[in-house]
Amino acid sequence: MAFRALRYLQSGFPIHLRGPAGTGKTTLALHLAHCLNRPVMLLFGDDEFKSSDLIGSESGYTHKKLLDNYIHNVVKMEDEFRQNWVDSRLTLACREGFTLVYDEFNRSRPEVNNVLLSALEEKILSLPPSSNQPEYLNVNPQFRVIFTSNPEEYCGVHSTQDALMDRLVTINMPEPDEVTQREILIQKTNIDRESAHLIVHLVKTFRLATGAEKTSGLRSCLMIAKVCADNDILATPKNSDFREIAMDILFNRTHLSLAECTSIFLEVLKECAAQQVESITIEDSSHLSEPTDNDVPFEKEVYNYLVQQRSEGITGLQKGLNLDRNIVLNALRSLEQKSLVNKINRLYTIQELNHS
Numbered sequence: 001m002a003f004r005a006l007r008y009l010q011s012g013f014p015i016h017l018r019g020p021a022g023t024g025k026t027t028l029a030l031h032l033a034h035c036l037n038r039p040v041m042l043l044f045g046d047d048e049f050k051s052s053d054l055i056g057s058e059s060g061y062t063h064k065k066l067l068d069n070y071i072h073n074v075v076k077m078e079d080e081f082r083q084n085w086v087d088s089r090l091t092l093a094c095r096e097g098f099t100l101v102y103d104e105f106n107r108s109r110p111e112v113n114n115v116l117l118s119a120l121e122e123k124i125l126s127l128p129p130s131s132n133q134p135e136y137l138n139v140n141p142q143f144r145v146i147f148t149s150n151p152e153e154y155c156g157v158h159s160t161q162d163a164l165m166d167r168l169v170t171i172n173m174p175e176p177d178e179v180t181q182r183e184i185l186i187q188k189t190n191i192d193r194e195s196a197h198l199i200v201h202l203v204k205t206f207r208l209a210t211g212a213e214k215t216s217g218l219r220s221c222l223m224i225a226k227v228c229a230d231n232d233i234l235a236t237p238k239n240s241d242f243r244e245i246a247m248d249i250l251f252n253r254t255h256l257s258l259a260e261c262t263s264i265f266l267e268v269l270k271e272c273a274a275q276q277v278e279s280i281t282i283e284d285s286s287h288l289s290e291p292t293d294n295d296v297p298f299e300k301e302v303y304n305y306l307v308q309q310r311s312e313g314i315t316g317l318q319k320g321l322n323l324d325r326n327i328v329l330n331a332l333r334s335l336e337q338k339s340l341v342n343k344i345n346r347l348y349t350i351q352e353l354n355h356s
């Protein structure tokens, strides 16, 4: 999709990325703008916009006074007031050939956006009559525009005008699938794969069950994953810290009561837990006592280290074993799932030792 979009832009056409909230439209728009290697101007659509916000306006005065007394009995005086013209972002981008990213352009009123029609087609930007500048500007051939819009938005949005849409190549951006969302989470927050899997699945199922599809699932996932990763919180259905974070982030995105949200959330969590147990049983039913060599990388080392130390935190394990944080987290998570390790107040202990 990105490749196609870039191709249109390189051929001189403006593009329009259209999709629901949080599907990555702005992220892709900025990435494409970056690929064009020209300075980028970012503009956010706004219902309050006037034409002058797009094109520019007169602002303040320049006062010039010239006194010529070169010949002692002749005094020549020139007094001039001039209004100063200030370019807006669109005018500057047209003049200099920058890339304009016009985010949520359908929040601006259609008659305001009309100024773009001639800039995109005839490559002429009309400017209001002014004492010190021409009435139009020839658009720089390197000028490009990337529009984004969310057709499902309900507040302050105007129907997109046909004349403008006719000049754009529109690319629909659906919500990324679960695998893509998982990869984004891992890349952006450094969370381990299994936690990312659980978060994405939990958020998706909860949104479907509560009818909160209009909110961004990916944004909620990213928030939960970042808080968990930053605070060493393992994302498991049994972990109360994780449950609280997920509830804080998900509940206010629905119109349901707290009681309804809680009941749906617990159901969804139960289903996620059952899925996890199932996948562990299917993947390897030999994980009953100690870890074996075929386990998650360094699981055995982490287990043996905990046997020696009796209890240790994530940072201690990282340092003691000289391992990457994600590797330690993955190993601990796997050990917890097999009930070989317990977490108490951020410290991990071998399960048997707790009972002794």
Ligand SMILES: Nc1ncnc2c1ncn2[C@@H]1O[C@H](COP(=O)(O)OP(=O)(O)OP(=O)(O)O)[C@@H](O)[C@H]1O
Binding pocket: 019, 020, 021, 022, 023, 024, 025, 026, 027, 028, 148, 150, 184, 188, 216, 218, 219, 222
């Ligand atoms: N391909 C991606 N790689 C990394 N992060 C991404 C990607 N796509 C989306 N994101 C992240 O997801 C979040 C939402 O993305 P973004 O703001 O681009 O969506 P949007 O469609 O413009 O949303 P809205 O319509 O609500 O403005 C951001 O935090 C962004 O960094």
